[in-house]
Amino acid sequence: MRLRMGLIGLSRDWQQRHYPALRTLQERFELRGVYSSVMALADGVAREFGAQAFDGFYSMVSREDIDAIMMLEGDWYGLAPLIAACENGKAIYCGGEVDFDPHKAADLKRVVEDAGVAFMAEFPRRFAPASLRLKELIATRLGKPKLLFCHRRMTCESSENRRNGRTLAARADRELVELIDWCRFIVGREVRAVQAVRHPVALHAGESDYQVMSLDLSEPDAAPCSTLAQISCGAYIPAAWHEAIAFRPPAAVQVCCENGLAFVDLPNSLVWFDEAGRHQESLDSEMPVGQQLLTQFHRAVTSLVRKTADLEDIYRNLMTLQMARHSMSSGQRAALS
DSSP: OOEEEEEEOOOTTIIIIIHHHHHHTTTTEEEEEEEOSSHHHHHHHHHHHTOEEESOHHHHHTOTTOOEEEEEEOOTTTTHHHHHHHHTTOEEEEEEEOOOOHHHHHHHHHHHHHHTOOEEEOOHHHHSHHHHHHHHHIIIIIOSEEEEEEEEEEEOOOHHHHHTTOOHHHHHHHHHHHHHHHHHHHHTSOOOEEEEEEEEOTTSTTOEEEEEEEEEOOOTTSOTTSSEEEEEEEEEEOTTOHHHHHSSOOOSEEEEESSOEEEEETTTEEEEEETTEEEEEEOTTSOOHHHHHHHHHHHHHHSSSOOOHHHHHHHHHHHHHHHHHHHHHHOSOEEOO
8 A cells, every 4th residue: 555645844854864765665655745834845845756835734634635644843833733634534654853742742642542543653763773683682682671871962052053943952852852762662661760960051041961860660560770771961062073072972872681781873783792792783784764664654554453652652751851850850759650
């Protein structure tokens, strides 16, 4: 079955991830419509794919020759296109740059369930070849994770980001939500509690240049913190210091397991250690992340089992971040229900 797609917005990953994936998977996807608040961008993409550029998202979503909506970024319209998709019975692919808060995620979950449509959120770290291989090694060789260390080093806020309204805090929140989800995926359990601290930026009230949180991912009947993930995110290196930014970047995640240790660099690099020594794997021949994501979406839409669990994942990730904020202000460990 070939899905007829309507595209809403263009993310920062459009050229590297979504565009080549749609081109490669033309036997499964046909781009029929494009909407962007910047009409020139919509016109350009529409010409490349032989699609129609629309001047409003609702007129596109309500078309009978559109089966699914691919929303890649939030804009002035917020979540309105997703609600419109539900009203018109369209499946939804929701990109990582669409902003939610916990209440909106919970409300949208109810709307999606009532509409009976498939919903898939974009969690690119989950579908990176190195992540999928790590999950295989945990199940077969490395054993249960005990400690995880994730660090994301960003550049400081640029004048371009300020003009576009993307604040340092918003960028950091997006990164932290993705790292929280990645740790939940690797361990395969929910967060029981979180403790967090931040280093404030003196000139910008309420913002910070470094945040760190510890997630208790222990099994329900295990001792607290028997599985612990430490997540940190910082933008403490000035944008002009290009050489410093690129110097000795940390591994995207380091996982200490019962029977070994693994270092992952996204998307394709994995080094792991066990009693036999060092093992290095390069997974360049695996399917790229964009194709993995769209293939999963196609399965979700065409399967008899409707996919909506991603909305619950979004909600849990956001609630964990919200409780981390509470921990930062109170200085205490915050439990999640």
